Amino acid sequence: MPDTAAAWHQLDAAHARLSGADLKELVAAPGRLDALSFDVEGLHYDFAKLAVDAGAVEALAGLASAAGFDAARAALFAGAVVNPSEGRGATHVHARGSGSGPALAQAAADREAMRTLVERVRGDGTRHILHIGIGGSALGPALLVDALGAGGDGPAVEIVANIDGVALERAAARCDPATTRVVVVSKTFTTQETMTNAASALDWLARGGVAEPRAQVIAVTAAPDRARAWGVAADAVLPFAESVGGRYSLWSAVGLPLALRCGWDVFAALLDGARAMDTHFEGVPFAANVPALAGAFDVWASAVGGQATRGVFAYDERLRLLASFLQQLEMESNGKRVTATGEPMTRATGAVTWGGTGTDAQHAVFQLLHQGPTVAPVEFVAVREPGHAIGGDHHAQLLGNCLAQGAALLRGRTFEEALAKSGGDHALAAAKTFPGNRPSATILLDRLDARTLGALLAFYEHRTFTAATLLGINPFDQWGVELGKEMANAMGEGGAAFDPSTAALMRRAGL
Known part of the structure; x- marks a missing residue:
């Protein structure tokens, strides 16, 4: 097997060579734009403003080869074990119709059951969907509905994740119990927050005059027997595979709210877009493989360059939940301290993903991005076609601001230029100086519809897998999440010993 240590050494050498380079000069180099710009399934990717060159890309390809990228990718699509700590595959690609093996046929059967239920509910007078889940069981559906739901003709959707009763109370206030279906999403059907909210939702239905509250419940779970034992009708239980992780699950019945709101054709188009990105990722060599390159550039920034954050800013209101979705996808997947074989990591494994919505974020956090001491990649996501029918120059201003931010991060402003704008005041000129040379990438969608959204989200999944x-x-286990759950359960049960600070807080909180 190739030597990964040698590959990391080559990367460190490439980084040292580039550490003093002027990014503006790199960007202006002939042929660079063609080499670092790509078009895949209605999405345009511009990586030209990242702090890499051909030598860095070659070194990253060397690491991919040494790390067994081709074999790992093949294992993912074959449904083989890629989650060794839990001894199973990761079959989210199968849930959308990609890959091979027995998981593909089971996913197709699950999808058909989902379609049957969608068509039934969309025709039975249901006007509201109260979707209850947490983590990926809520973040993914929320993103889908927020991005695409405005054009839907089906039931209005409310999504509840937080155990704070305020969240459920507010959502329920926008629903009519008599015409509401409660969707309970839990892989194990034991998730504490979800099941507590579900029980309270049943009480709300009963208080609203519903004689048989459980008759209005749909369960989405990898434990259908538990859902049926809880009282959900057999034909209202939608299964998905145990090997589909929550943060990768929106392609399964977890994506039910989108299908109910917008119809099956829209959900099918979402899967089509994801499958198209799967085809690209599975079949294109590393050097031209967009998700693979993006994941490699993430490794370059964090594990080689020591850059601890990555900002993601969506310049489209319909994608306002993208950064939140990516926080879970990327940080829960790759925020690890050991290798897959249990060896301690000696490099950073994942940046802190954060972000916001343009242009709001420009008036909040971009000051730090332009002039603060932290230098880290920034990613802009925008859409060429507007998502509204309002006239004027709304969309031109939106796109102009997006593209200008990347240009400004790159160019900056010299002290001499600032001095000319400051009437000779050196202190003011210093305050108006921008260092520039700050890396960014841009993803520009032709339009935002179900197909392009599917391709975009699959791109991010494969990018995370590549890194x-x-x-x-x-990237498919999350033991750090489990520890917090264990401690919370111990606190609720009493008898466990906690540190003095926590014990004092428990007393003050009345626990």
Whole structure:
């Protein structure tokens, strides 16, 4: 097997060579734009403003080879074990119709059951969907409905995740119990927050005059027997595979709210777009593979360059939940301290993903991005076609601001230029000086519809998988989440010993 240590050494050498480079000069180099711009399934990717060159890309390809990227990718699509700590595959690609093996046929059967239920509910007078889940069981559906739901003709959707009763109370206030279906999403059908909210939702239905509250419940779970034992009708239980992780699950019945709101054809188009990106990722060599390159550039920034954050800013209101969705996808997947074989990591495994919506974010956090001491990649996501029918120059201003931010991060402003704008005041000129040379990438969608959204989200999944593969970690477990759950359960049960600070807070909170 190729030597990963040698590959990391080559990357460190490439980074040292580029550490003093002027990014503006790199960007202006002949042929660079063609080499670092790509078009895949209605999405345009511009990586030209990232702090890489051909030598860095070659070194990253060397690491991919040494890390067994091709074999890992093949294992993912074959449904083989890629989650060693839990001894199973990760079959989210199968849930949308990609890949091979027995998981593909089961996913097709699950999808058909989902379609049957969608068509039934959309025709039975249901006017509201109260979707209850947490983590990926809520973040993914919320993003889908927020991005695409405005054009839907089906039931209005409310999504509840937080155990704080305020969340459920507010959502329920916008629903009519008599015409509401409660969708309960839990892989195990034991998730504490979800099941507590579900029980309270049943009480709300009963208080609203519903004689048989459980008759209005739909369960989405990898444990259908538990859902039926809880009282959900057999034909209202939608299964999905145990090997589909929550943050990768929107392609399964977890994406039910979108299908109910917008119809099956829209949900099918979402899957079509994701499958198209799967085809690209599975079949295109590393050097031209957009998700693979993006994942490699993430490794370059964090594990080689020591850049601890990555900002993602969607310049489209319909994608306002994208950064929140990516926080879970990327940080829960790759925030690991050991390799897949249990060896301590000696490099950073994942940046802190954060972000917001343009142009709001420009008036909140961009000051730090332009002049603060932290230098880290920024990613802009925008859409060429507006998502509204309002006249004027709304969309031109939106896109102009988006593209200008990337240009400004790159160019900056010299002290001499600032001095000319400051009437000779050196202190003011210093305050108006921008260092520039700050890296960014831009993803520009032709339009935002179900197909392009599917392709975009699949791109991010494969990007995350690629980064994990190059780092040698397992992106499909989340033991750090489990520890917090264990401690919360122990606190609720009493008897466990906690540190003095926590014990004092428990007393003050009345626990």
